[in-house]
């Protein structure tokens with residue numbers, strides 16, 4: 001399916017992808033089964049999270065048979081166990097990873113809605129084609145000032161789509177990220193995914209106390225914001241460690257990679273029951 005077809009489909013309120021497909025021109029395979037996403041119904045859906053009657057997550061694995069079934073002891077797996085099971089160190093080193101498509105983000109949001117929580121309004125916040133969330137003022141439907149591309153030696157990364165001035169809001173975390181209520185919810189989502197996507201989620205997730213002094217929870221962005229890389233010379237930063245809005249620390253030229261220092265959030269998997 002071409003990018004244009006994907007966008008057209010979404011604009012008409014419907015995406016249907018069949019079987020174990022390679023999504024888009026760049027072939028980022030997520031093993032979508034029938035993903036039917038009606039944007040208008042997403043926007044009006046505020047169902048409470050469903051009680052899970054079965055312990056078995058909805059598995060939509062694809063690719064190598066080795067990862068084709070849900071791991072037996074997934075309910076007890078630590079963050080490190082999940083990374084080991086899916087051989088995620090090799091995935092992290094892979095410099096041939098392609099950019100997720102809009103379909104890929106829709107698939108992830110659908111899995112999150114089905115398996116974790118259907119309530120976050122940001123799940124209903126598509127900005128075409130893959131920017132993923134509505135940035136800025138409450139009624140805005142606009143992409144953030146960055147786009148995703150390959151980043152030399154770092155997989156994928158984010159780059160300024162225009163000149164960004166010092167002090168500007170660059171990433172609007174509260175309008176982008178979703179939380180996992182507990183360790184089991186995180187495990188449930190990870191083991192429902194194809195291997196590469198499972199690894200992506202473990203690389204994109206972090207833990208944080210929000211608000212300050214609150215409980216430590218796991219967070220992840222289910223849009224291109226997830227692709228932001230780290231640097232000890234960051235171009236953006238939050239005002240404090242309990243915020244996920246990030247501001248330009250200096251002028252950032254168009255096309256320059258946008259990076260923050262991961263150490264501003266002290267991720268602790270034990271504190272969320274995944275240690």
Ligand SMILES: C[S@@+](CC[C@H](N)C(=O)[O-])C[C@H]1O[C@@H](n2cnc3c(N)ncnc32)[C@H](O)[C@@H]1O
Nearest residue numbers: 092153154155156203204226227228229230231
């Ligand atoms: C939040 S993800 C960022 C998106 C990631 N580059 C991707 O393609 O999915 C974090 C991962 O990106 C990579 N990464 C981030 N900053 C990096 C850096 N400065 N140098 C090399 N790899 C980096 C590491 O693999 C890390 O686990």
